[in-house]
Amino acid sequence: MFQIATGANGEILLSGRLDASQIDSARSVLLALTESRVVDFSKLEYIASAGLGVLLAAQKKLSEKGCALKLVNLNNHIRDVLHFSGFDQVFEIE
């Protein structure tokens, strides 16, 4: 089960497992963003390439306005996935 929500400080909170069958809700929130946001991965267990595609599309859209996503609190598996994808070169990751 994947969930996406907005936290008290405007951060985007991801939780559960972001696989290809759960991608629509992530897309609808992330692609609607119009300003820079922190995306908190602390409760996200798993991400597949479908999820990477949504993150990349959102970052490209925001970059056209001089904005960006910042990704925080990644577990080791997700950190590896993003590193091997070269996302650490196009996202700020903490």
Place this chain on the structure above:
Amino acid sequence: MSEETERHDERAPSEPSLVRLPRRIDALARLFEFSEAFCHADGVDPGTRSRTDFVLEEIFTNFVKYNAAGTGDIEVALRTCDGLVEICVTDFDSERFDLREHAEVAVDAPLSERTPGGLGIHLVKKFAKRIDYDYQNRMSRITIYLELG
């Protein structure tokens, strides 16, 4: 090498766990249930379990998306052997698709030039210790070996 890893290496190969799933994205939930049961039974560490799920999803969804016209279920088999997880995914009605021949992805390109296409296969190749491929009589079988943590 840790004591836990040594124990994995000394174990005899496990009996393969096998499931056949319909050619649909919504079968992913059953695929992950199958993987979880296998990893629990075989004592697969959490890091390798995440990579196993990742590889399974990417190969399974590749068959679903790019061979939607194929008939019949897709077969998935898992086992541990010699310190490795063996992941075998078979489509019995498919064109040839050897992911080892897949073009490299430019993961160092600037953001404006990035596209998500091919990232899943790129990551599967990064995670794999070894990849085997067999194609005959429209049967396409991909076998991927991951090192246990």
